Amino acid sequence: MRRLLPWLFVVFLASVPQWMHDQYFLHVLINTGIFTIAAMSLNLLLGFTGQLSLGHVAFFGIGAYTSALVSLGFDLHFNDSYVFVFERKPVWFAFVCGIAVAGLCGWAIGRLSFKVRGAYFVIVTISFAQVMRLVALNWVDLTEGPMALNNIPPITLGIPGIWELTFLRKLPNYYLILCVAVLSYIVIHRLVHSRAGRAFIALRENEPLAASVGIDVTRYLVLATAVSAGMAGAAGGLYTHYVRIVDPDIFLFIYTVTMVIMVISGGKGTLAGPIVGGLIFGMLPQVLREFARPEAQWIIYGVAMMVIVLFLPQGIVPAISALWRRRSGRSPDRSDPESKTMAGLHTAPGAAP
Amino acid sequence: MTKVVLEARNIAVRFGGLIAIVDMNFSVHEGEIVGLIGPNGAGKTTAFNVITGYLSPTAGSIVYRGRDLAGLRSNQIAGLGVVRTFQKTSLFGACSVFDNILIGLHRCGARNAWEILLDLPRVRAEEARLRVLAADVLDFIGLSARRSELASTLPYGEQRLLEVAIALAAEPSLLLLDEPVAGMNPSETASFMELVKRIRQRGITILLVEHDMRMVMGVSYRVVVLNHGRIIAEGTPAEIQRNPEVIEAYLGRGAARA
Numbered sequence: 142m143r144r145l146l147p148w149l150f151v152v153f154l155a156s157v158p159q160w161m162h163d164q165y166f167l168h169v170l171i172n173t174g175i176f177t178i179a180a181m182s183l184n185l186l187l188g189f190t191g192q193l194s195l196g197h198v199a200f201f202g203i204g205a206y207t208s209a210l211v212s213l214g215f216d217l218h219f220n221d222s223y224v225f226v227f228e229r230k231p232v233w234f235a236f237v238c239g240i241a242v243a244g245l246c247g248w249a250i251g252r253l254s255f256k257v258r259g260a261y262f263v264i265v266t267i268s269f270a271q272v273m274r275l276v277a278l279n280w281v282d283l284t285e286g287p288m289a290l291n292n293i294p295p296i297t298l299g300i301p302g303i304w305e306l307t308f309l310r311k312l313p314n315y316y317l318i319l320c321v322a323v324l325s326y327i328v329i330h331r332l333v334h335s336r337a338g339r340a341f342i343a344l345r346e347n348e349p350l351a352a353s354v355g356i357d358v359t360r361y362l363v364l365a366t367a368v369s370a371g372m373a374g375a376a377g378g379l380y381t382h383y384v385r386i387v388d389p390d391i392f393l394f395i396y397t398v399t400m401v402i403m404v405i406s407g408g409k410g411t412l413a414g415p416i417v418g419g420l421i422f423g424m425l426p427q428v429l430r431e432f433a434r435p436e437a438q439w440i441i442y443g444v445a446m447m448v449i450v451l452f453l454p455q456g457i458v459p460a461i462s463a464l465w466r467r468r469s470g471r472s473p474d475r476s477d478p479e480s481k482t483m484a485g486l487h488t489a490p491g492a493a494p
Numbered sequence: 495m496t497k498v499v500l501e502a503r504n505i506a507v508r509f510g511g512l513i514a515i516v517d518m519n520f521s522v523h524e525g526e527i528v529g530l531i532g533p534n535g536a537g538k539t540t541a542f543n544v545i546t547g548y549l550s551p552t553a554g555s556i557v558y559r560g561r562d563l564a565g566l567r568s569n570q571i572a573g574l575g576v577v578r579t580f581q582k583t584s585l586f587g588a589c590s591v592f593d594n595i596l597i598g599l600h601r602c603g604a605r606n607a608w609e610i611l612l613d614l615p616r617v618r619a620e621e622a623r624l625r626v627l628a629a630d631v632l633d634f635i636g637l638s639a640r641r642s643e644l645a646s647t648l649p650y651g652e653q654r655l656l657e658v659a660i661a662l663a664a665e666p667s668l669l670l671l672d673e674p675v676a677g678m679n680p681s682e683t684a685s686f687m688e689l690v691k692r693i694r695q696r697g698i699t700i701l702l703v704e705h706d707m708r709m710v711m712g713v714s715y716r717v718v719v720l721n722h723g724r725i726i727a728e729g730t731p732a733e734i735q736r737n738p739e740v741i742e743a744y745l746g747r748g749a750a751r752a
Contacts, residue, residue: 328611335610335617336603336624343597346586353546353580354664355572355601364607 147326147413154319158312167311173423174318175380176396180403180415181325182372187401188410189333190365191345192262196270197373198396200243204374205381205391206277206284208232208239209293212382215283232296232382239378240371247370251363258348267394274392289388296382314383321379325372330412332368341365345410406449408456417457422446496524499699500545500576500668505554507540507723514540515723518554522668527690527700529714529731531707533743536720538703539581542672545701546578547571558668573601575667579657579674581703586660587646591637594645594656595628598663602627628663635659635689651682658689668699675706687713711735719743 158167183197214229230238246269254265277284284290296317299305308314332338340361343351351358381387399422407418425445429438453460500522507515515537522528530538543549545556547568556563563571586594603624605617632638635655640648645656654674661669671690675683683706690713694700704710710717711731719727719734721743727734734740 331610331613332607335621336600336605337607337610339593339597340600342589342593343586343600346588347584349548349568350580350584350586350660351597352548352568353572353578354598354660355569355577356597357567357569368607 151319151323155316158315164311167315169424169427171311171315171318171383173420174315174322175376175383176399176403176423177416177419178318178322178325178376178379179373179396180400180407180419181322181329182369182376183400184404184409184415185329185332185341185369185372186365187404188408188414189338189341189345190362192258192362192365193401194266194366194369195263195394195397195401196266196268196273197369197400198392198394199266199270199273200247200370200373201377201380201396202270202273202277202391203246203370204239204243204377205387206239206290206377207242207374208235208378209290209381209387210283211235211238212294213290213292218282232294233298236296236375236378236382239381240374243374243377244367244371247373248363248367250370251366256359270392270394270397274389277389277392284389287389289386291386293381293385293387295385296379308382314379318379318383321375325375326412326416328368328372333412337361337364402446406446406453406456408458408460411456411458411462414456414458421457496526498522499524499559500701501557502541502545503555503557505541505544505556506552507537507544507549508552513723515544515551515720518720518723518725520718520725520728522699522701525694525697525699526715527694527702527713529710529717530701530703530720531705531710531717531734532720537723538720539672540723541720542578542670542703545571546576546670572664575665576670577661577664577666577668578670579661579672581672581676583650583653583657585645585653585656587644589645590642591645591648591656592628592632592641594660595631595663596624598631598660599624599627601664631659631663634692635662651678654678655686655689658693662693662698666698668701669693670701670703672703673705674702675704675709683709 157170161167179197179201182200183194186192186194186197211227211230212232212235215227217225217227219225250266250269254262257265278286280286281288295314296308297305298308306313308317333341340351340356340358343354343356344358344362348358377391380391403418403422404415405418406422407416408414422442425442426438429441433441449457455463498521502518502520505515505518506513518537518541520528530541532538540549544551545563547563547566547570550564558571558574558576561574563574563576566574586597589597603620605614605620609617629638629641632641635658637652637655637659640652645653648656654677658671658674661671674690675686678686687709690700690702702710702714711734714731717727717729717731717734718725719737719740726743727737727740729737
């Protein structure tokens with residue numbers, strides 16, 4: 142049942158456009174999906190290695206800009222005599238480049254902060270995101286600065302000359318994002334349930350002890366950062382080819398905060414947490430826009446967040462699974478007489494006067 | 495005489511003006527159980543930290559099986575088979591007992607990230623093998639009944655056993671135990687002494703820091719006494735118990751401080 146549940150959920154998500162024909166709702170779902178992928182990538186770092194990256198949007202933005210630039214082509218003027226011209230490349234290639242460059246940046250950040258943990262890791266990542274934003278703003282030659290990169294081509298897939306599919310409309314984009322999300326989930330699932338994932342958790346739980354049993358903590362932190370950054374880059378690439386415009390505001394701190402809210406409220410360190418949190422806090426602002434007055438929208442958003450953090454400090458998913466275990470827990474207790482009698486034996490001598 | 499496996503040569507450690515260890519020399523032979531004792535603040539844990547790379551010595555060198563450990567990081571030293579436990583209970587608290595052991599078995603696995611991402615058959619084969627090994631370790635230490643409980647919810651004595659189990663999972667050839675029976679009751683201590691002997695029978699050399707004298711004297715082949723960062727005596731438990739300098743270090747001259 143537990144193994145089947147994620148797949149049932151995927152089937153459900155895949156069926157949504159079949160009975161839901163509202164294009165605006167589909168747009169909301171696509172945006173939510175993109176941010177959920179980013180939240181899943183952040184969860185790999187925050188939930189499993191325990192390192193809070195408050196500059197996670199940097200990787201998202203790097204993926205977006207790289208993918209946009211590679212698909213548009215660009216030229217760099219080093220001086221009057223030398224101009225480097227980069228021809229436009231197919232969009233799928235640009236998308237892969239976006240993932241690679243973001244992953245490489247993640248690797249570099251992981252290496253740079255190899256001795257930096259906790260608050261210092263947070264500062265390094267915040268600074269990195271701010272630097273990226275300033276670069277995007279000021280390197281006008283490359284990024285067009287605040288004028289933004291326009292007319293970014295949508296993703297196309299196909300065999301040249303035989304068959305081609307352009308992801309221009311919302312429906313194919315929705316399925317593309319669903320596919321990438323499922324892939325990301327599989328990547329995280331495999332990593333976390335492996336030797337590498339145990340090394341991540343060991344780093345989170347007790348770093349000196351992890352080192353004492355021979356775990357190269359730095360190496361695994363770098364691995365987690367690189368995979369996480371690459372995944373955020375993929376989300377950025379999807380975003381850029383969907384909205385087809387990218388400006389320096391993509392590096393805004395608020396996007397990182399959104400991702401952190403999604404991860405924490407859903408349950409950090411759980412596979413389903415960022416998905417649940419992502420769906421709730423991705424949809425909530427749009428839903429509120431329908432039903433609440435503008436000044437009330439963000440108040441409701443904030444209150445909802447506080448309620449979750451206050452009453453479910455571990456997040457929604459751990460709370461639900463604890464509830465599930467308690468409700469079904471009575472039957473395993475009965476079916477497991479050993480634990481019952483063992484407990485009975487231990488308490489009996491003390492209880493009997 | 496059997497082969498020397500660990501050798502501390504002229505180790506000195508200073509923290510600013512504080513001298514923690516002055517010119518420490520001692521060696522551990524293959525298959526021995528060596529007790530390292532001394533009053534509080536004598537430098538025992540500092541010695542452990544130096545051997546396992548958590549601290550670099552101000553002077554001197556540590557040689558393990560002919561290899562100088564200078565400049566190696568803790569995890570690399572563990573990779574050579576020198577595995578320690580910690581004075582303060584140190585576990586992966588939010589993980590189950592079984593997962594604690596699986597983390598400890600890190601060194602017994604070899605699959606890298608690419609193989610894991612592709613979910614190759616050998617990844618699954620290794621995972622199955624590690625789970626068998628983990629069950630063996632739990633069996634050996636006697637915590638099999640607790641395998642699915644959270645490490646942080648175990649009673650204290652079992653937490654200390656689990657620490658040793660994690661270290662054993664890392665396949666040590668030299669095991670360093672830092673006050674393993676501190677806080678245990680006499681019967682727990684007695685069964686822990688049996689455990690130490692059983693670990694020794696697996697061919698693992700043991701270096702032990704402990705305050706419980708009955709325990710140290712009961713299991714050690716040889717005892718090294720540290721006081722004020724200096725080794726003041728070395729010998730069999732019987733010799734150490736008669737050594738006037740050791741008695742003075744613990745009780746003071748003429749029992750004035752006792």
